[in-house]
Amino acid sequence: MPFPKINLHIHSNYSDGKQTINQIVDKAIKLELDYIAITDHFTNSWKAWFSTLNNNETISKYLEELSSCQRYLINSNNHLRLLEGLEVDLASTEKFIKDFIQLDKFDLILFEYLQSYETVAFLKNILNCWKKSINNFPILGLAHFDPSFFAYGNLDPLMNFLKEYNIYFEFNSNYPSFYSRKYELFFGKLKEYQIPVAIGCDSHRTSNLIDIEEPFEMIKYYNLEKNFEILLKSLKSLKIV
């Protein structure tokens, strides 16, 4: 593969993943991945039981553990880079999201369940609030975005939104039906608007940490290599630790 090996969507036992952060990092080193992001669930919706990250104490502990792994990787001259991430459920309340997420502590924020223009407005409102308090956003992405919710309507407002806030689209090995040819028009729009695309495996166990071949084939199939390169550029310019 000519591109770096990346998996930007991994869960640890801070939410519904089976392994600890250390076990994930060890396995990623063995698999010779280049970039991984640990993105545990953050939610106060009906899925709240999924995650321990619902108070300042556990969030700080999570971030400390991730930072110490980042330092270990750098100090041991490992080529693997670890991003401190979070997967934010957009069915959570606005107050919960604003109260507990300190944006400057994260390298990557994924949003899940962007399924309507109402949710786009909800997210836009939060992003605009964050914009007032922080100069540099972390990398932002959509987790397992399902094109069927938007595919048959006007796609331009969605694309303008993604473009404006530099939010990437994720090819996720767990959801092959989202990348069907029936959404060709949607993928054409991603290309036209130069929306960054990334790869995430939604790994809940280390056994699928490197299921990145199929998403990468999809990126090639829809001629989105340039979009992938935009994402790789932001990864390379990230200041980790």
Ligand SMILES: [Zn+2]
């Ligand atoms: Zn996930």
